[in-house]
Amino acid sequence: MAALDNPFARKLSAFVTLAPSDLAVLSDLHARRRSFPAGRDMMHEGQKDQTAYILTKGWVCSYKLLSGGTRQIVDFQIPGDFLGLRSILLRTSDHNVEPITKVEAAEVHASGLLDAFTRTPRLATAVLWAASRDEAMLVEHLVGIGRRNAAERTAHFLLELAARLRLVGLGDKSGFKCPLSQYLMADALGLSAVHVNRVLRELREAGLVTFQNGHVHFDNFDGLVGFADFDRSYLDHEGPLLK
Amino acid sequence: MAALDNPFARKLSAFVTLAPSDLAVLSDLHARRRSFPAGRDMMHEGQKDQTAYILTKGWVCSYKLLSGGTRQIVDFQIPGDFLGLRSILLRTSDHNVEPITKVEAAEVHASGLLDAFTRTPRLATAVLWAASRDEAMLVEHLVGIGRRNAAERTAHFLLELAARLRLVGLGDKSGFKCPLSQYLMADALGLSAVHVNRVLRELREAGLVTFQNGHVHFDNFDGLVGFADFDRSYLDHEGPLLK
């Protein structure tokens, strides 16, 4: 596999300069390619097989189910995202993962990953950096649910998604293709689907964003950034610690 | 410093067997002891000095401020907790840290930490394991704010805190000393202080928990666990990957 045709390498190299040897190891990590149909969970809470994935194509969501039957989506993962690092480190998965679309992923086992890390420590820090960035997004998500109202939260969510997608070459400043239903957004934003619908209408009528027919279009990008109080510094970093 | 008299070592060794050499390195990490008064931020968003801390005494909170003047507390840290790993990895802090009580902490610099990691890889995984566990708590916090009502969320919060404190020898099954004001709880739980007060009364009158005068007392522990749908498996793990 050529070096930068996988989104994971693309994402990492936006922040570290990866040497050919790093890319080779990365490439090896992509050896076991698998594909998953939409809708059938590819990982679930309590599972102990310590398998992780690098997403190469499609979208998934990580979620937790509550006893009342509701669910909370913790995050969406898009191509280039690493999935299940925590289940490797903690030996068991603490959440479920469901493909939203048909998904292609490279399967990575604990041993393979640890192996890769000892072969190139720089890759280890790069992955750790990516994990920290994911955690920063998690924090921002928490803040949004805790203290932003529905409209700001939704706007913020769409802007973050756009920024993440652009980094792996999906979508541009004008918008992006988005396979999420309003139900999925509701479960991620801590809202009801009905209310998500109302909020999207509101944002559309305010001339800020349009999300229809599987496509998000920014009608007034700067206006939306202002409205959502979106500060993307938590997404942009000067890269991992080690050069 | 003797080996297990610091809560960080105590916490880690509940999950990995630390060799004397590991403990020695850990002890070295505690060399630069500092103390902070309550109320004055010891770290803030955007700060780039890459300093981290290991809390040995007192409580702090990590929070973010929103443009509207509200704030969201992301987590509380108690003795034995590591503070600011992400600011080392990402080179800049993405949140503020405020001591709630007078605090004692060991100051750890990026270089010192990296150094310790190369000296004993087992310590590196132990710290990584602790970070993963913190992330699992963050996820649970997100789920609570997104999908639990005020009373369940509050109950869940108190139970989690109790479990964390017991691990470092603070408090027991009957309760714990708790320096949090209802304002602080409100900012953590995504509620108003007034509502926290009402919820606490409700829980007290239901004979579940009493939080008064800086002390949390579990009047009916199992009842509370049931009420909050508290499943502590996200806190208990078989320890890090490497033996």
Added chain:
DNA sequence: CGTAGCTTTGATGTAGGTCAAGAAATGTGG
């Protein structure tokens, strides 16, 4: 021993939930 920060409670307001039902879109088998 005063004053600033907590806690408690009541009254009232509102963001967002729930229920319900029709309209679009999307998918599936023939």
Added chain:
DNA sequence: CCACATTTCTTGACCTACATCAAAGCTACG
């Protein structure tokens, strides 16, 4: 390429959990 089924979207009517405002009683500590 069509008919039918299923999911998704959209809107309206109504309701509830929690916010906000206000004011009084506590606590504590400088």
